[in-house]
Amino acid sequence: MARVLVDATSVPADRGGVGRYLDGLLGAVGTLLSDDLSVVAQRSDQERYQQMLPQARVIAAPAAAAHRPARLAWEQTGLPILAQQVSAEVLHSPFYTCPLRASCPVTVTVHDATFFTEPEHYDASRRTFFRSAIRTSMRRAARVIVPSKATRDELIRLLDADPTRIDVAYHGVDPAAFHAPTDEEKARVRARLGLTGDYVAFLGAKEPRKNVPNLIRGWVLAVRDLPNPPALVVAGGSGHDDDIDRAATEVPAHLRLIRPGYLRYADLPGFLGGALVAAYPSYGEGFGLPVLEAMACGAPVLTTPRLSLPEVGGDAVAYTTEDPERIAKDLLALLDDEPRRKTLARAGLLRATEFTWAASAEAHIAAWQRAITDVKR
Structure with a gap:
């Protein structure tokens, strides 16, 4: 097995999409690589990853790396040195940027x-x-991984880009964290949100995309x-x-x-x-974890x-476009069709x-x- 150093210092404190990607990935990688895995993380995450990966070596990054400019500078200087210190055969950077020079792929x-x-x-x-x-990264990295x-x-x-240097690795979903909820779990959320009736759900970052x-x-x-x-x-x-x-x-007073x-x-x-419907009318995603x-x-x-999004949803989701009129039409069609909602829910559970x-x-x-093999050729 390859000795791998994964840089987890880019994980935000809110554990958004990048955090869920790395947490899910590292948990699974840890069972396969065992003590061949090293992880460098923010100091605030060191204990968390050590508990998650008891056989891996978890290293705390310098305290200054908690700030983005310092982290990016350390990525170019300190991270390659750390890769040498842990005898890494490959260094993985999980969020767009990577060291320009390192002693390993x-x-x-x-x-x-x-x-x-x-x-x-x-x-x-x-x-x-x-x-x-x-x-x-497309020029410098030995290989590029996309979701x-x-x-x-x-x-x-x-x-x-050179297609022979790009590898597709779909994200996963943790069934312990994301599962069909019990009535008690639904009731707890409703109480927290002050909901007494039905609702449509959106979950994600508030970005224009x-x-x-x-x-x-x-x-x-x-509605x-x-x-x-x-x-x-x-x-x-x-x-x-x-x-x-x-x-x-613009929301009318009688709507919530x-x-x-x-x-x-x-x-x-x-x-x-x-939720009656989980709506996610994005302009485009690299994967679509929500x-x-x-x-x-x-x-x-x-x-x-x-x-x-069709790679993720397949035939198990309903589709709409990005404009509000079409969203309204397709959302109302789902709200009016309980049998279709149940069919989609069952299909989604299976596809997930x-x-x-x-x-x-x-x-x-x-x-x-492959990165290691390519370098040895």
Whole structure:
């Protein structure tokens, strides 16, 4: 087995998508690599990863690495030195950026190409930084790991990337964390959110690419004339989409829009599985982890057929477009059709079982082994 150092210092404190990716991946990799795995993490995460990976070597990064500019500088200088110290045969960087020089092969995860395909949904500084980081990683990394065929194809189309150096490793879902909820789990979330009736759920970052403003407007159009209109609960971290606030001011007084921010991890099955519909009308995703997690919780899902989302949802989800009028039409059709919602919920539960972190770990390890083999040639 390869001796691998994984850089987990990019994991945010909120354990969003990147955190769930690394947590799920490392938990599965740890069982396969055992003491051949080293992980460097923020000091605040060291104990957490040590408990998760008792046989791995978990190292705390310098305290300054908690700040992004310092972390990026340490990535170029301290991380390659650490790879030497732990005798790593391959170094994995899981979030777009990677060291330009190291004594061992470097692999990097590029999560999506939307900084190129959907540039209008990012502010100029973020767009410029990640475009540059992706181009650099595509040139410098021994291998690039992507979470979907759609992302691979976009990198090839847009950046003329070498397809022989790109490996697809789908994300997985943890069935212990995301499962069909009990009535008690649903009731607990309803009580926390102050819900007395039905609701439509959104879970994700408040970024323009997620299309939350049009979801709000589409929900208003769909439910405003219903006798018992379901609420819309928009949960997840804060972002940089000011249009969400504008859309919120347009909601009629008799409708209820709830924006609780982050929900506790333990509440997510009850939140997603207790919804009439989990709506995710994104402009495009590199994978679409919230869609998979909603399916695993038994929620009927409404999403778009953009980029990777059909690879995740297949025939087990309903599709719409990004504009509010079509979202309204397709959402109302689901709200009016309980048998279809139940069919989608069952299909989603079954399809979600196809995406495991064990399979993702095996695909990553295969990519790491290829990186080592390529260097030895």
